[in-house]
Amino acid sequence: MADADANFKKGSLGIKFILLALGIAVLAVGLVYIGIKREGEKLTIEQVVNEQKRIFKLERNDQIQEWRKWASSTHEFEMQQQALLQLAWLDDKEGIPIAIQALQLPDHRIRGVAAQVVAHFGTPAADAAKPAVNKALLESDASDEPQLAWALVELNDQTALDRVLKVYRAGHLSKVQRVGGGTAFNPDKLAKMAPADKWTTYVKDESPSVRQLVATILSSNADPKFTDALITLVQDPDVDVAREAAPGLGRIGDEKARKPLLDALGKADKESRKKFLAALRDGIGGVGLVMSLEAVDKSKPETMWHQTRVIFNLLKELADPRASDALVAYIEAGPQRHWKTEAAMRLAEVGDPRAVPYLAERMKLNTVKLYGDSELIEEKALARGDEERIVGARMLADLAKLHPDKVDTFREQAEDAVLFWISDMPQPHANALRFLAHVKSEKARTKLRDWSFPTVALPREGQQPPMPQEWVVAQSALRYLGVMKDDASWGKYETHLKRRRADANDI
Known part of the structure; x- marks a missing residue:
């Protein structure tokens, strides 16, 4: 009886195993069937495109409802991905909890997109996503790691700094894209993590x-x-x-x-x-560039010239008023003559009136005597013209125009120097006349009158060049005598207007 009972129990146990195996088999068949059915139900590419078009045609609120449904769906990758991005693009904050759920899915592609959505909303709106993003980063692969790391940056999760830097060291953060396109990486945001x-x-x-x-x-x-x-x-x-x-x-x-x-x-x-x-x-800014002048290589004159020229060109392009004090200190330190002039010009270019005495100092120096015997090719080139004084005079005139309240000071500082320059030339330059007119130079008034009304005949109509020098000078002199509003010359201006009416009126 005992043996029979034992045999019965063995048989009973065998039957149970058989039934269990049959159950598992049925379940497997069911799962396969469901999988096949779902696979058969997956949208084709054309259907995906048509569904997206349909949603895009809806009103904004209706779109959001549709995208929420698709973002929560897990059996259509293309639609879920697009839906998550669209919720972010539409700034629908209901997309945040949906993205958090998506971060827990096994598909790394969806996790990467969900991380982009979280990063888009950032802190504090998406702070609830921090645990999910951190967990997903620990399980990440190369396809979603950069997006997850950047999401933690946007969430300013300071506890994740070391993990984020690991991704940064690998150079992967620069690949992350914002929702809607464009590089997401911003070093300032990374800096704020600590x-x-x-x-x-x-x-x-x-x-x-x-x-x-x-x-x-x-x-x-x-x-x-x-x-x-x-x-x-x-x-x-x-x-x-x-x-x-x-x-x-x-x-x-x-x-x-x-x-x-x-x-x-x-x-x-x-x-x-x-x-x-x-x-x-x-x-x-300019302060740093002026400071860098101290590091110029002085071992060779050519090298020194080139490196200094580069710095002064950068200062000219930058035109930074904050560098004014540094430039004054540089000038007062006694640099080489050309660079002293360049520094004064950089001052003038930002409208600093302190440039006037330095520019005036240069106006008194004859260019040929200054640079003609130099061994530097660049300085010899300067001696072939008078560019420094021409530009310097223009800047003096500009400063006088910019600072009408300082014309008395400017006249005291630069009047004699500019008069010296124009007397050192075959004919006065218009820039010099402009400065003298703006500072109301009484010393120049008589000269301007003489230059404005030459006693030689007017050039004949159609006369070939060169034009008589007296009339070349008169063009500028007349203009700047007018700037000075010289009442005594009014009658002569009227006479000038009538001179061409008939040859008999000419001198």
Whole structure:
């Protein structure tokens, strides 16, 4: 009886296994059937396109309802992806919880798109997504890792900094696209993931990209407490790192900061030097460029000339009024004559009246005597013309026009110098006459009258060049005597108007 009972139990157990196996088989068949059925129900490409067109034709609110449905659907990748993006594009914040749900799906493509949506809304709107994004990043692959990391940047999740930097070191963050297209990466947002003090711990990071980011962050803060870190960075073998540290040291500006900056600039090769100068220009403006004049290579006159010319050209393009004090200090330090003049011109170009005495000083110097015997080709070229004084006179006139309240001072500072220049020339230049007229120079009034009304006959109609020099000068003299509103000359102006009516009226 016991054996029979045992056999019965064995048989019973066998039957149970058979029934279980049959159940599993039926379930598997059912799942396969459902899968086949769903596969058969998947939209074709044409159907996807038509469905999207249909939704796009709806009113905004109706569109949102349709996109929400598709964004929550998990069996049509193309439609779900498009729906998530459209909810972000339409700024529908109901898309945030839908995106959070999508982050938990196994499909990395959908996770990547969901991360873009979360990044689009950013903090604080999408802060609830932080746990889901962090979890998805731990499970990510190459297809969704950059988007997930950038979403954490947009959410300013400071706990994720190390994980984000891992992606940044690999160079993948720059590939992330915004919703609607365009590069999403913004180093300023990445910088906000930690205070500046925290970033100093990455000064010697293995990645040049991270060190460059650190240099940019510390330069923008430019606190003396970061001097040592910036010195380390400005001495970095990677020039892109070093140049980002340069503006920070320039802003700090004390001797401890300036020396390593100028040393690094002085040792830089031609291409690296360009990057340093561009960084100083963009980082601290004209002040940084004037500072860089101290790092010019003086070993050869030609090299010194070229490097100084590059800096002054950058100053001219920038026209930064903030550099005025630095330019005055440079002039007072007694640089070579040409560069002293160039510095005065940079002052005048930003409307600084302090340029007047320096420009006046140059007006008194004969160009041929100044540069004619120079061994530098560039200075010899200056001796072939009088460009410095021509431009200087124009700038003096511009300053007199810009600062009518200072004309008495300008007249005292530059009147004699400009008069000296025009007496040193075969004929007076219009720029000089313009300045003298604007400062109401009584010393020049008699000369202007003489030049305005020459006693020689007018040129004949159709007369071939050259035009008589007296009438060349008269064109400008008449204009600027008029600027001075010389009442005594009014009758002569009227006579001039009548001279061409008949030859008999001419002299």
